[in-house]
Amino acid sequence: MILGEDKSKFPSGNALFINTEDKKVLIDTNPGEKIISTFLESQFNISLSDITDIILSHAHLDHARGLATVFEASGGSIFGHSDTLKRCEKRVRIGLYAGIPLKEIHHFEAFGESLGFKDRSYPSSKKVALEDKQKIEFNNIAIIAHETNAHCLHMLDYEIIDGDIRILLSCDYDFTPVPWYGVPQRGAAVSSFKSATKQLVERNANYIISSHRIKPINLEKQKEELKQYLELINKRTHRAVNLLNLEDENMLNDMGDFVYPVSKMKEYYSDHYVHCAKNWDKWILLAHLEDAWRLGKVECVDGGNDKFLERCIEERHYLRNQVENLLIQGWAEKTLDEEMPYSLPLNSIWKKI
Ligand SMILES: [Zn+2]
CATH class of the missing domain: 3.60.15.10 (Ribonuclease Z/Hydroxyacylglutathione hydrolase-like)
Incomplete structure (x- = not known):
């Protein structure tokens, strides 16, 4: 090694x-x-x-x-x-x-x-x-x-x-x-x-x-x-649920420092790394919010223009298989062509059930 x-x-x-x-x-x-x-x-x-x-x-x-x-x-x-x-x-x-x-x-x-x-x-x-x-x-x-x-x-x-x-x-x-x-x-x-x-x-x-x-x-x-x-990993999903307050308005963009201590990182790391870490932190939080939805603990009330979340809201339940292939294939191919098939739904709004 x-x-x-x-x-x-x-x-x-x-x-x-x-x-x-x-x-x-x-x-x-x-x-x-x-x-x-x-x-x-x-x-x-x-x-x-x-x-x-x-x-x-x-x-x-x-x-x-x-x-x-x-x-x-x-x-x-x-x-x-x-x-x-x-x-x-x-x-x-x-x-x-x-x-x-x-x-x-x-x-x-x-x-x-x-x-x-x-x-x-x-x-x-x-x-x-x-x-x-x-x-x-x-x-x-x-x-x-x-x-x-x-x-x-x-x-x-x-x-x-x-x-x-x-x-x-x-x-x-x-x-x-x-x-x-x-x-x-x-x-x-x-x-x-x-x-x-x-x-x-x-x-x-x-x-x-x-x-x-x-x-x-x-x-x-x-x-x-x-x-x-x-x-x-399971504890992280609990922690994501506990980050939400009881009111409806829990916008992904307003939540942070989930895994990466982004606000503290500014002192020690380059601006560029901190910008990357901020995005990764929200991706990880999103993954756990989606996991919590799967477990019936939270739901998304506004998808913030995210295709996957909007489909879930429209069909009033968490789904995965119907859109999974579309999202994954699209991601792989388009990022090779240097395009983004979809972005982090920063404006998505979450609530506890
Ligand atoms: Zn890797």
């Missing part, structure tokens, strides 16, 4: 290095050039230029930010889902995909740049698209990709098989106090995330390595860790 900065908390994260006889494989490039090269030199006496293969889980900044530098130094092949391969070349695409509104996308781009993320086209001869369940082999090590859509669309987690040992890189099913549910799974973000995490644990890997924890989770501890993680 190549640990990220600041205990691997966002916007940092871990990478995984696999050293085989003639393949030097790096999974995710987040910690950035400096940390990765220091690690390679001190542990294996090799440099960035010796990397032969780069594997990406998804194109979020806390996973792919060092990609351009690692590629420029090594010329290694880049593996990832075809969507990830398209997305990782442009910050704007990643930003829209991660829920930053178009008018604030410059903050995301500046934030990405401050982390070392570069817009860059990679030669098609160097790109290898992976699909769900695809197996790739590097000498005696096999890696199987698994597509899990509950953190973000087309994220691949990787199962690394070395003889009897199986290690799972769970990426952003991260078992930390700040789980993030991807933007497009509107109406089902929290429940999808919970069931995807359960399925991950059911794979019984010897170790789970998350992108944002500094220690692997042993097989014996995984069930207990899962239980605590799910409890933490």
Whole structure:
């Protein structure tokens, strides 16, 4: 494991290095050039230029930010889902995909740049698209990709098989106090995330390595860790309900500091990061309000021009399947074309039942 900065908390994260006889494989490039090269030199006496293969889980900044530098130094092949391969070349695409509104996308781009993320086209001869369940082999090590859509669309987690040992890189099913549910799974973000995490644990890997924890989770501890993680996520839904006062007017835009302490962050973090965090905080709050609606604890009285919420209000109950595909597909395709299919419904109004 190549640990990220600041205990691997966002916007940092871990990478995984696999050293085989003639393949030097790096999974995710987040910690950035400096940390990765220091690690390679001190542990294996090799440099960035010796990397032969780069594997990406998804194109979020806390996973792919060092990609351009690692590629420029090594010329290694880049593996990832075809969507990830398209997305990782442009910050704007990643930003829209991660829920930053178009008018604030410059903050995301500046934030990405401050982390070392570069817009860059990679030669098609160097790109290898992976699909769900695809197996790739590097000498005696096999890696199987698994597509899990509950953190973000087309994220691949990787199962690394070395003889009897199986290690799972769970990426952003991260078992930390700040789980993030991807933007497009509107109406089902929290429940999808919970069931995807359960399925991950059911794979019984010897170790789970998350992108944002500094220690692997042993097989014996995984069930207990899962239980605590799910409890933490459920508590967040309760907290979202408790944020609402009893009157009708609870506008999403007026609520904040739900997960990210945005008002305090201003003192310590860049303006650009704070702008991004403010949006992410509201996306997470929205996900939990929708979860609470599913559980019959709140309802939305005004959708604030949000297609999904307006359909729910019109049909007088919470729905998901009818619009889910439309929303998800639209999101994936349009954010690749650098458009927003829908935005954060800041003016939506919520009430307790
Ligand atoms: Zn992510």
